[in-house]
Amino acid sequence: MTDFKNTPDPLGLDAAEMRQLGYWVVDRVVAHLEGIADEPAIQAGTPAELRAALGGLPPQAGSDPVEALETLADVALAHMQHGEHPRNFARVPGPSSFAGVLGEWLGTGFNAIAASWGGGSGPATVELVTLDWLRSLLGMPEGTEGVMTSGGSLANLTALAAARASEGPGVCYLSDQTHASIVRGLPAFGFAGDEVRVLACDVEMKLPVDALHATITEDKAAGRRPAFVVATAGTTNTGAVDPLPEIADLCDSEGLWLHVDGAYGASAALCEAGRRVLRGIERADSLVLDPHKWLFQPIDAGCLFVRRPGVLKRAFHMSPDYLADVTGVDEEVDFRDRSLELTRRARALKLWLSFRIYGVERISSAIAHGIALAEHAERVVAGDREWEVATPAQLGIVTFAKRGEDDNAHASRAAALADSGHGVVTSTKVLGRPALRLCTINPRTTALDVSSVLQRLGVAVGHEPRT
Numbered sequence: 001m002t003d004f005k006n007t008p009d010p011l012g013l014d015a016a017e018m019r020q021l022g023y024w025v026v027d028r029v030v031a032h033l034e035g036i037a038d039e040p041a042i043q044a045g046t047p048a049e050l051r052a053a054l055g056g057l058p059p060q061a062g063s064d065p066v067e068a069l070e071t072l073a074d075v076a077l078a079h080m081q082h083g084e085h086p087r088n089f090a091r092v093p094g095p096s097s098f099a100g101v102l103g104e105w106l107g108t109g110f111n112a113i114a115a116s117w118g119g120g121s122g123p124a125t126v127e128l129v130t131l132d133w134l135r136s137l138l139g140m141p142e143g144t145e146g147v148m149t150s151g152g153s154l155a156n157l158t159a160l161a162a163a164r165a166s167e168g169p170g171v172c173y174l175s176d177q178t179h180a181s182i183v184r185g186l187p188a189f190g191f192a193g194d195e196v197r198v199l200a201c202d203v204e205m206k207l208p209v210d211a212l213h214a215t216i217t218e219d220k221a222a223g224r225r226p227a228f229v230v231a232t233a234g235t236t237n238t239g240a241v242d243p244l245p246e247i248a249d250l251c252d253s254e255g256l257w258l259h260v261d262g263a264y265g266a267s268a269a270l271c272e273a274g275r276r277v278l279r280g281i282e283r284a285d286s287l288v289l290d291p292h293k294w295l296f297q298p299i300d301a302g303c304l305f306v307r308r309p310g311v312l313k314r315a316f317h318m319s320p321d322y323l324a325d326v327t328g329v330d331e332e333v334d335f336r337d338r339s340l341e342l343t344r345r346a347r348a349l350k351l352w353l354s355f356r357i358y359g360v361e362r363i364s365s366a367i368a369h370g371i372a373l374a375e376h377a378e379r380v381v382a383g384d385r386e387w388e389v390a391t392p393a394q395l396g397i398v399t400f401a402k403r404g405e406d407d408n409a410h411a412s413r414a415a416a417l418a419d420s421g422h423g424v425v426t427s428t429k430v431l432g433r434p435a436l437r438l439c440t441i442n443p444r445t446t447a448l449d450v451s452s453v454l455q456r457l458g459v460a461v462g463h464e465p466r467t
């Protein structure tokens with residue numbers, strides 16, 4: 001029979017060993033961050049080489065922990081895109097700050113949970129407080145409720161599912177620049193095929209209000225029920241912001257739910273240059289912002305705000321007998337009732353800590369720096385007549401193309417840069433034409449980093465018009 005009292009925990013490590021291994025991890029991460037500019041910005045391995053180093057049969061006996069940690073760091077973590085790399089301008093790089101890393105580590109060490117009030121009232125309060133800080137910085141009204149998710153995909157779909165539960169079935173209008181995860185996810189979240197209307201964007205790659213109005217009128221005449229509009233505040237491809245005040249006016253007059261996907265761009269509301277571009281964002285019925293994009297948080301962290309109190313809870317409430325002991329009353333919030341997650345990571349700890357350590361002012365200037373860097377890139381490209389700016393710098397994103405060059409040539413330039421390790425950019429299309437794209441939101445990036453990547457792509461540097 002097992003002697004429970006005297007049997008050591010088979011997974012336990014003694015305190016000295018925990019400290020030693022923990023310090024190893026801290027040292028390794030700090031060394032990685034210190035030397036990152038000299039490391040490849042992105043690296044992909046072949047399945048065979050990665051499996052050879054990381055695979056094999058399940059290890060029956062344990063082995064040296066430092067060796068295992070080294071394998072993870074040197075092999076697994078070396079083969080990826082590095083969001084912190086100062087010349088990673090591809091997709092949305094998501095550079096994290098060390099304050100965010102510390103918050104993540106602390107929460108993970110304590111195995112923090114934010115599901116039900118009784119089981120995690122401390123982390124839940126941190127989430128409520130942090131969401132309210134963000135809510136006020138975005139200019140949304142008091143009483144707006146929020147929840148954190150794994151990222152923008154789930155935050156947007158959680159919002160639209162809750163909106164549909166609140167308003168009933170109806171047509172949802174999007175543009176062809178809306179993030180692909182929304183169109184992909186709507187059917188799984190209850191929207192029928194004929195309830196999703198994708199409109200062509202205008203020449204500025206924004207949702208055209210006239211066409212939106214005309215389609216709504218057409219749908220009503222055909223007996224359909226317009227109900228939701230998805231506007232984007234900072235599209236992934238070009239950083240364009242849909243005309244939020246005009247769309248909000250139309251939604252008001254037609255009685256439609258306005259959802260704003262600010263997963264990428266809404267964080268820019270924390271600085272003045274961003275606030276100007278995002279005017280009207282505060283009128284959203286629901287709004288998404290991803291701290292793991294432009295609020296310098298480690299993956300994962302998405303935020304959803306819903307203006308009308310109670311909408312999330314009515315959509316996602318559950319109260320089985322086995323959770324009664326930990327269920328909150330009155331203002332005690334059970335976050336399990338605000339999305340489809342029950343067991344939830346306490347994602348707000350890192351964001352709260354970042355606000356406490358840096359303050360809004362430092363975060364704001366880090367965001368403004370990213371906006372200015374894309375403007376610098378635009379000026380450099382504009383100085384070379386063989387290249388053209390495809391879309392101007394908008395919220396830290398600029399796209400550009402070499403005149404007369406085809407798809408493959410642009411993709412080859414991007415691939416050669418990535419292979420060199422010096423930097424990484426995205427090859428994309430803008431209104432059907434090939435282009436390269438920079439997303440410059442990393443506060444560690446300098447103007448020199450931007451220029452050197454442009455130069456390696458073939459842009460002549462040093463001819464930019466003076467400002």
Ligand SMILES: Cc1ncc(COP(=O)(O)O)c(C=O)c1O
Pocket residue numbers: 092150151152153154156179181232234235236261262263264265290302
């Ligand atoms: C505008 C926008 N919405 C949604 C998403 C999806 O977010 P996530 O990748 O965090 O799920 C992204 C990702 O880049 C985005 O840029």
